[in-house]
Amino acid sequence: MKKLTSTAGNPIGSNQDSLTAGERGPVLMQDYYLIEKLAHQNRERIPERVVHAKGSGAHGVLTITHDISKYTKADIFSKVGKKTPMFIRFSTVAGEKGAADAERDVRGFALKFYTQEGSWDLVGNNTPVFFIADPYKFPDFIHTQKRDPKTNMRWSTGMWDFWSLTPESLHQTTILFSDRGLPTNFRHINGYGSHTYSFINKDNERFWVKFHFKTNQGIETMTNAEAAEVIGKDRESSQRDLYESIEKGDFPSWSMEIQIMTEEQAKTHRDNPFDLTKVWKHDEYPMIKVGTLELNRNPNNYFNEVEQASFSPSNIVPGIGLSPDKMLQARAFSYPDAHRYRVGTHYESLPINRPLNEVANYHADGSMNHADITQKAEVNYEPNSFGGPVEDTKYNEPSLEIEGDVDRYDRTEDNDHYSQPRDLFNLMNDDQKAQLFSNIAEAMQGVPEKIVQRQLALYELVSPEYASGVRKALG
Numbered sequence: 336m337k338k339l340t341s342t343a344g345n346p347i348g349s350n351q352d353s354l355t356a357g358e359r360g361p362v363l364m365q366d367y368y369l370i371e372k373l374a375h376q377n378r379e380r381i382p383e384r385v386v387h388a389k390g391s392g393a394h395g396v397l398t399i400t401h402d403i404s405k406y407t408k409a410d411i412f413s414k415v416g417k418k419t420p421m422f423i424r425f426s427t428v429a430g431e432k433g434a435a436d437a438e439r440d441v442r443g444f445a446l447k448f449y450t451q452e453g454s455w456d457l458v459g460n461n462t463p464v465f466f467i468a469d470p471y472k473f474p475d476f477i478h479t480q481k482r483d484p485k486t487n488m489r490w491s492t493g494m495w496d497f498w499s500l501t502p503e504s505l506h507q508t509t510i511l512f513s514d515r516g517l518p519t520n521f522r523h524i525n526g527y528g529s530h531t532y533s534f535i536n537k538d539n540e541r542f543w544v545k546f547h548f549k550t551n552q553g554i555e556t557m558t559n560a561e562a563a564e565v566i567g568k569d570r571e572s573s574q575r576d577l578y579e580s581i582e583k584g585d586f587p588s589w590s591m592e593i594q595i596m597t598e599e600q601a602k603t604h605r606d607n608p609f610d611l612t613k614v615w616k617h618d619e620y621p622m623i624k625v626g627t628l629e630l631n632r633n634p635n636n637y638f639n640e641v642e643q644a645s646f647s648p649s650n651i652v653p654g655i656g657l658s659p660d661k662m663l664q665a666r667a668f669s670y671p672d673a674h675r676y677r678v679g680t681h682y683e684s685l686p687i688n689r690p691l692n693e694v695a696n697y698h699a700d701g702s703m704n705h706a707d708i709t710q711k712a713e714v715n716y717e718p719n720s721f722g723g724p725v726e727d728t729k730y731n732e733p734s735l736e737i738e739g740d741v742d743r744y745d746r747t748e749d750n751d752h753y754s755q756p757r758d759l760f761n762l763m764n765d766d767q768k769a770q771l772f773s774n775i776a777e778a779m780q781g782v783p784e785k786i787v788q789r790q791l792a793l794y795e796l797v798s799p800e801y802a803s804g805v806r807k808a809l810g
């Protein structure tokens with residue numbers, strides 16, 4: 336039998352009975368293992384993620400099936416047949432850690448690829464777009480998705496007030512209230528990198544890229560009524576489905592595909608190609624096959640691997656870069672900032688976050704530093720004469736031409752918020768349109784008339800059929 340010990344490795348004589356002064360007397364302070372046990376319990380939780388708090392994770396592998404090396408020198412795509420281990424975390428966005436899985440919400444689709452050149456994180460959703468395109472709006476938007484500060488209840492008036500005053504949200508809300516806004520589980524959703532990223536090839540040419548992961552299980556969705564039934568019986572329906580599928584060897588998979596836009600095309604593209612509320616149309620920027628993502632192993636420990644998994648769009652590898660997308664720029668700051676706060680300064684050295692390759696830099700000390708993994712150099716400054724790690728200019732990206740004046744641009748150039756939701760609406764069959772109308776009407780219950788009318792005016796700009804359908808469903 337394994338010996339029970341304290342955290343210092345001291346063997347423990349009792350794990351059942353407190354050390355007391357007499358059989359009926361008080362507990363002694365010197366019962367240090369009792370104190371350690373209670374103190375540890377107080378520290379079992381780390382702060383919940385402000386968004387994407389409820390999640391499920393799995394390990395898997397990305398296998399490259401098609402050669403895209405003319406667009407990128409990234410090692411992960413360097414040859415057909417190459418396999419890269421990865422970890423995924425699926426999530427809902429608004430619900431807290433104890434929320435039910437089967438809620439109408441966007442689903443997070445966060446990927447960490449453990450490449451030979453460091454971790455590459457693609458932190459996306461099951462939607463190709465987002466509610467807003469400027470990070471200034473992000474904290475306010477999220478406040479509307481969370482609880483009202485006075486009543487502590489989810490508050491549809493706040494949501495519709497914000498959306499009706501933010502027409503750029505129309506595209507994403509049309510997806511959210513469509514059939515796809517309530518997936519049956521995580522295996523039956525597509526994933527999208529959503530943002531525009533960049534690829535850099537071995538000739539130092541830059542391409543703009545969008546990432547897509549199409550589910551091989553097929554899209555499956557639920558109506559609100561079906562979801563209510565599920566939630567009544569099982570609050571962990573997506574976690575259960577994912578865990579049990581993998582456990583029985585039924586490994587879910589996705590086809591990884593990309594869209595490519597050249598720098599020249601970007602200059603004449605009809606919209607801002609870095610606008611997170613817009614897609615690139617498939618017929619203009621066709622999908623290019625890349626590989627297959629398969630999930631094949633459940634985490635051993637939920638807290639260690641899923642709760643502490645820390646993804647950031649700033650984790651990029653040579654051959655992959657960011658773009659001028661304002662939301663992406665902000666996320667590259669706010670994600671690592673969140674992890675330093677909720678997991679700790681050295682969150683990247685935890686096994687689930689640790690890259691495969693050696694980490695070498697001059698960041699010094701900090702809470703929970705352990706030199707075998709983090710700071711290894713013998714000196715903690717650079718330049719030095721002692722063989723410490725050095726930079727290599729070959730990893731610098733080609734320069735990016737920027738034009739225009741420093742200013743705050745309120746989307747005057749880029750304000751067609753209606754064409755793409757219209758394209759989506761026109762794709763829907765009668766049944767999908769009916770679901771859209773009734774889902775919106777249901778979500779608008781109790782919202783003041785003034786706000787409802789303002790939102791109906793936006794639907795009118797997308798399509799009179801959209802507005803009249805919602806109006807009718809509202810009765």
Ligand code: NDP
Binds near residue numbers: 614618754756758
């Ligand atoms: P396409 O006809 O080439 O593609 C339509 C896309 O819409 C398909 O990827 C389809 O996914 C997806 N789709 C179908 N129903 C829904 C729904 N309820 N919610 C979200 N996505 C859905 O058209 P375009 O490329 O010209 O785009 C037209 C519209 O389709 C866009 O305005 C956008 O709203 C939506 N869309 C476009 C994407 C893109 O990257 N171009 C990606 C996803 C959506 P599937 O093939 O899996 O059925």
